[in-house]
Amino acid sequence: MKAALFLCAAVLAAHAVAQQPAPPNVQLWPDGAPGSEQRRTEAEKVQDGVYYSNVHAPSLTVLKADPRHANGAAMVVVPGGGHRMLVFQNEGMLAAKNLNRIGVTAFVLKYRLARDQGSSYSIENDAANDLRRAVRWVRAHAAEYGVDPQRIGIMGFSAGGELVSLVADNPESEAKGKRDAIDQVSARPDFQVLIYPGPLGVPAKDVKNAPPAFLAAGSRDTCCMPPALALYQQLVAAGVSAELHLYADTDHAFNVGQRGERISLQHWPDRLSDWLADGGWLVPRNGRKPEGVPAP
Secondary structure, rough: OOOHHHHHOOOOOHHHHHHHHOOOEEOOOOOOOOOOOOOOOOOOEEEOOOOEEEEOOEEOOOOOEOOOOOOOEEEEEEEOOOOEEOOOOOOOOHHHHHHHHHOOOEEEEEEOOOOOOOOOOOOHHHHHHHHHHHHHHHHHHHHOOOOOOEEEEEEEEHHHHHHHHHHOOOOOOOOOOOOHHHOOOOOOOEOOOOOOOOOOOOOOOOOHHHHOOEEEEEOOOOOOOOHHHHHHHHHHHHHOOOOEEOOOOOOOOOOOOOOOOHHHHOOOOHHHHHHHHHOOOOOOOOOOOOOOOOOO
């Protein structure tokens, strides 16, 4: 009898999860991204339900913070995947849900992949411009989502971290194709989060205009610890507020703490929450623009 009741409860729970509506998805260019208009209707490829490729229509998946504790901050989340695929669940949706818990509305970006099979896209132009378009789109639609247009950050993992640096710490490349009203909105993020970022974009070429930064990487990550450290040193030397966490005995791709057994890695999102709170990003501005960690 107990077994039957347990089975019934499990089936009902699974049914309830299945009935939950999918988060809304918005196209960044309704008529197709510049240079991708002819391929915008191609289906994305999904491997194991978690890895995405063949992206030709850049989009945002929107995860709104619960209205009971939403604070008006927003984050565009940029998954990694070596510019060959998108680690959409572990470095996208799970990161977004963590941000929701602290009242931040998250927008998970699907961007064009320069190293996907048969791709003609570039990282510095197409993929980086997808992220710029995402920031512009969120800022232009801030009122619809209860977002403060002056508290919009970008958060990238690995290859996504490269895009964050290219957008936040480097000059904007010249856009191609027809421009619209959203292109007139600023693409500069108000703060940046780089998690084991790749080397593109470092050394930064416009670091003096960079927004406050949070960086994290593993000390044994031969690919992505050096650029995280180098960018941190650049930012500090330029007087930009920055915080860096290097985790002992840790390699690449620790996601949001679900990989590996190190307690410190499970808690690195808490350090990000602390940094966001210390910088004033998690409270309404009330006329005050956050400028990194306040002076004592």
